[in-house]
Amino acid sequence: MTTFSNEDVKYFADFVRIGLSEEDKEKFSAQIADLIESVSNLKEVDVTDVKPMTHPVAMINVLREDEPKDILDREVMLASAEDQEDGLIKVPDIL
């Protein structure tokens, strides 16, 4: 039986900046334990000398000329941000 504790949930959620209630930790620890259990069948596969597949259709070095293009207007893009000042995105206090 695979276990994935409430602490494990918090440990991994911290890396990806997801806040959790106690209830969340409980719920996800059971669900993720199930997931880990179900993917454990991958251990049966003989992958000796098999190369990992990173892309579904082989493509090599897709290049283009390094020329600047017209892109979106800065003000238009900034309008989506929660807060802005002097053409920059403003964030809450860092320290």
Added chain:
Amino acid sequence: MTLTSKTATELQALLQKGEVTAKEITEATLQTIEQREEKIHAFIHVAKEEATKRAEQLDQEASNTRGSLFGVPIGIKDNIVTKDMTTTCASKMLEDFVPVYNATAIDKLEAAGAINMGKLNMDEFAMGSTTETSYFGNTLNPWNTDYVPGGSSGGSAAAVAAGEVPLSLGSDTGGSVRQPAAFCGIVGMKPTYGRISRFGLTAFASSLDQIGTLSRTVEDNALLLSVIAGEDDNDSSSSAKAVPDFTAALTGDINGLKVAVPTPYLGEGVDAEIATAVREAITVLESLGAVCEEVELPHIQYAPTTYYVISSSEAQSNLSRFDGLRYGYHTENAENLEQAYFRTRQEGFGDEVKKRIIFGTYAMSADHHEDLYVRAQKTRTLIAQDFDTVFEKYDVVIGPTTATTAFKLGETGGDQLVHYANDVLAVPANLTGRPALSVPCGFVNELPVGLQIMGKHFDEETLYKVAHAYEQATDFHKRTPSIQEGK
């Protein structure tokens, strides 16, 4: 016959002859949507004003400059960005997000004269197979509203099946176009990876994602793909291969076609009645001159778990962009930047999304990376090789699109096994990058069944040819849910 029960191809013919205007079609479509939405809730946003204005503009265009989808209504899955029109991904995280640019597929639709009728419901960030994880509530199956339409492109499939729109776009990361198409009795195509630009498709798992096309007939589907396929400077993984007119492939001639039927596709886990429907479909194909043989796929049972690991690992990275600062939901309860990240993501994402992000982080962590993520990538190679071997001898691989018909609302919550049997059928096309489509092939208890046809890379033409020949030899596509008669 009302305007909204017509196919895109039929509407095109009427428009070309000047027998109807884009405005008349748009008005009829909006009226139909209004009537049927209270029953199925396929749309997150109905673009009433935008569509009306656009139809009026289109009617002013000279008849010799009109594109191949001129005046045809279409619905768009809400994870494909549309300039000046909300794109929510069915998430609180993007509830009020208004993109400042169009996805390439949307630009191409506009250039061809299509009219965007609005944004369609889905599982949150395309994570799910029932449309129940949407922040905006369920979509219901037009054939029976006690059942789900499938997912994650549930709104895209339900809107087409209910006759609200003749065409829609979805996205398919692990069956998310084909499974709802099968559950709703319509045609759904996931083209080859790279066939359609992913620019503007909100990324879930980048090595698996592909925009897909939904319609009531094979001909309409081929017409739609011909418009939106092609290379794009904004997506370096889009293919430079020439895009044929896919409708030209619909010759009806499949004499001598070599068809592989993987033994596991009709075995354990697949409902007996669905297996029967697919066997009958095989008989139809044989009567049209196809040669069908059973084949083995030695690693197929590992496809679902390979998919869970790879898709979650890629998702945890892709969804890191939702920080609440640049766009999207932003928490009100933060005193500093760190808290802002944690609380924005806690409050903005739903449970299914959080679970997959956390699991993906586990799979990518230093301790588990080799054993899970890399091992899954290696298993993916073995699965792809199995299919490569089959396609050396055969033109297409067929089987059921799904192992069961549509689930009852709320039924599948924890039943991993039901999903496993469906995923064995759905995810190989994504893992291998191959094109696959679903075409209606029967009914079980008045719920539709889909036949899945998978092909060689960039050979969508053969898929359309086979699906069209089969469709024309059967009557399943002519049946419509009672909601189309206003019941």
